[in-house]
Amino acid sequence: MPSGELDPGDLLGLPDKHRKLIVWLARYGPASAATLAGELGLSPDEVHGILRVLLEQEYISYKSESADRVYNVRFRSKPRHSANDLLNLF
Amino acid sequence: MAHIMSVHSFRGGTGKSNTTANLAALLAQQGKRVGVVDTDIASPGIHVLLGLEETAVQHTLNDYLWGLCSIGDAAHDVTEHLSVSVSGQVLLIPSSIKAGEIARVLREGYDVGLLNDGFQSLIEELVLDVLLIDTHPGLNEETLLSIAISDALIIVMRPDQQDFQGTGVTVEVARKLDVPNLLLVVNKAPITLDFDELKLRVENTYNCTVAAVLPHSDEMMTLASAGVFAMHYPDHPITQKLKRALDMVLA
Numbered sequence: 001m002p003s004g005e006l007d008p009g010d011l012l013g014l015p016d017k018h019r020k021l022i023v024w025l026a027r028y029g030p031a032s033a034a035t036l037a038g039e040l041g042l043s044p045d046e047v048h049g050i051l052r053v054l055l056e057q058e059y060i061s062y063k064s065e066s067a068d069r070v071y072n073v074r075f076r077s078k079p080r081h082s083a084n085d086l087l088n089l090f
Numbered sequence: 091m092a093h094i095m096s097v098h099s100f101r102g103g104t105g106k107s108n109t110t111a112n113l114a115a116l117l118a119q120q121g122k123r124v125g126v127v128d129t130d131i132a133s134p135g136i137h138v139l140l141g142l143e144e145t146a147v148q149h150t151l152n153d154y155l156w157g158l159c160s161i162g163d164a165a166h167d168v169t170e171h172l173s174v175s176v177s178g179q180v181l182l183i184p185s186s187i188k189a190g191e192i193a194r195v196l197r198e199g200y201d202v203g204l205l206n207d208g209f210q211s212l213i214e215e216l217v218l219d220v221l222l223i224d225t226h227p228g229l230n231e232e233t234l235l236s237i238a239i240s241d242a243l244i245i246v247m248r249p250d251q252q253d254f255q256g257t258g259v260t261v262e263v264a265r266k267l268d269v270p271n272l273l274l275v276v277n278k279a280p281i282t283l284d285f286d287e288l289k290l291r292v293e294n295t296y297n298c299t300v301a302a303v304l305p306h307s308d309e310m311m312t313l314a315s316a317g318v319f320a321m322h323y324p325d326h327p328i329t330q331k332l333k334r335a336l337d338m339v340l341a
Contacts, residue, residue: 008238012263027239075203
């Protein structure tokens with residue numbers, strides 16, 4: 001998986017639904033939009049909107065499997081936040 | 091689906107690794123297959139509690155993060171070192187105790203995504219019932235990751251003003267990350283304190299359940315990390331409290 005732009009510290013500054021989606025992927029692994037919608041209680045439109053934003057931020061990426069896209073989280077290879085940075089993210 | 095539990099403290103010296111080792115052993119006594127990952131790369135220590143000698147270490151978490159081995163290659167079966175026979179298993183992924191390797195990690199950092207992939211791979215490869223993550227104290231990228239992916243977070247603190255303040259930060263982070271089961275363990279409490287009052291005060295301060303108040307123990311200090319307390323003292327009140335705490339963690 002190529003390096004993305006997400007540090008774990010970024011999670012604290014994300015909107016709730018974006019954070020929950022990222023945490024779900026980090027915990028359970030790659031998933032389709034339909035799976036994410038079902039697991040997180042989101043509508044298809046909501047989940048696609050969130051995925052679009054997270055893709056633009058390079059916090060997630062996808063692979064095409066059959067007719068579906070399967071999404072996964074893309075952590076940055078090397079962290080950039082200091083401890084003080086993390087505390088300022090609240 | 092395996093249960094992921096992280097054991098964390100805002101400050102060092104609270105008894106986090108001791109708590110992790112004891113929980114791992116108690117889970118193995120219940121017949122569980124338990125993976126323990128020492129993510130305290132800067133100051134590893136749980137391998138001492140679990141009886142893994144440096145000469146017996148084949149690969150470490152460091153080797154995995156540097157792409158030198160698979161995560162499974164770094165798993166060491168420490169079950170026989172528990173000093174009592176258990177029906178389950180404890181598999182430890184230690185961090186390196188070599189000064190040069192610790193310095194390298196501190197200098198270069200490591201790939202957090204790879205660490206997360208490693209957690210998931212461990213669960214699958216080793217067919218774990220429980221993955222216990224012994225975290226580095228304090229707030230950093232790695233501890234945030236562990237907290238975020240955990241089904242249960244156990245925050246260990248002492249009844250000390252510095253710990254009180256720092257624990258508040260960790261509780262806030264855990265709430266923001268929606269950790270499903272958040273529990274506190276108050277450790278090393280002087281026996282002169284009213285434990286019921288202390289428990290209530292901590293619970294009211296953080297609006298969070300205290301799974302156990304563990305007293306300062308001369309037996310624990312005398313054992314001095316030479317083994318897992320619950321295995322050496324199965325009938326001790328501390329062991330009974332840890333068992334009840336474990337029930338709450340698994341609930």
